[in-house]
Amino acid sequence: MLKILVPTDYSPEAKNACLYAYHFAVYTNSSLVLYHAMPQIISASDMPFENYYLDEEQEKNLLSDAYKELLKKHKLDPSLVDFEVKVNTTNVITNGIKNAYDEFDCDLVIMGTHGASGFRAVFLGSNTAQFIAEAHVPIIAVPKQYTFKPIYHLIYASDLQNLEGELAVLVPFSAVFHAALELFYFDYAGPESEKLIFDAQQYIHSHSYQNIKLTIKKGSIHLSIAENLKQQINPSNTQLLVMYRAEHSWIDKLLIGSNSQKMVLNPGLPILVLHKGQ
Incomplete structure (x- = not known):
């Protein structure tokens, strides 16, 4: 059983990668870790302690709800795949992905090739490519609008x-x-x-x-x-x-x-x- 990290910024491309990851997980009996990076507008040390964690908790709930709504919209059953959520603040998305991968002891990353809010660029020239170039982990980059097919x-x-x-x-x-x-x-x-x-x-x-x-x-x-x-x-x-x-x-x-x-x-x-x- 694999544990798959799925970075998302709520863009259509990231949502498509989430759908691909869901089907991949069903196909391989794997679980998912959904990851979202919040922009670090001000340093955590300058933010009141209780507000800092309240924001992250709210974002975690939003991420979880958005994922379940996405699946329901496509008539998919969220209960078929176990999932966890991870949200943190970072201005360097690739670092955030690597840290989440290590924290949850993941086996694979699945991410979209085009996206907004830090992922907007062409794959092989974007933060996705930077992550691939720097991180020594297996990665599946999913093209925009690609639909999962059984891998043979x-x-x-x-x-x-x-x-x-x-x-x-x-x-x-x-x-x-x-x-x-x-x-x-x-x-x-x-x-x-x-x-x-x-x-x-x-x-x-x-x-x-x-x-x-x-x-x-x-x-x-x-x-x-x-x-x-x-x-x-x-x-x-x-x-x-x-x-x-x-x-x-x-x-x-x-x-x-x-x-x-x-x-x-x-x-x-x-x-x-x-x-x-x-």
Whole structure:
């Protein structure tokens, strides 16, 4: 059973992420922690003690009621998923999310890719991207208006340089859903490609998880790996795009690079970002 942190600012995009998280929790028998950051307009030390906690308690009740009303509006039963709420004051949203994640010993973060009040910006260039870049926790970023679908097909782009380590992270997540894990390798006809492909095929064939497929595509040297990947994704039969972050990996460049790099990968699918060591 997972414990899932769901940051929200009450925006439509955040509400959609809450709905996704609810369905995800039902599907995986997990629980939710709803988190909202209140702006720290004045320091807590300057605010009367009783008012400070009264405001947070009021906000917690508001968050809980808003969540239940959202579910009822969509004819969903709140009693199917256990949930807790966390509200605090912070001017640095990413810090607030990380602190809530640690406090509740969460396993996963699910958050929207567009939003207001601190989340307004394009994913891979916003506070969401900053959180992904800084936090070493698994995160699912949900696109605006995406509706949850049972997860049976995941896609991951690999350079096959560290396949054993990557599968050690990816397979347990895939196994939760009994999902097919499709690995995309873009072949640029380099001198090492043939051996990498052969070794990968042998390793996948001997792996205990038999629902792994290696797909080899001709890579264009004129396109980045993100652009190559975008051309190959079929959102109609894929429910999750997986990115595995290791130091100096291509996703680091995507997160930290220019605005054009950040905008290039927009598949319209939820993106699961896993980190080295998970």
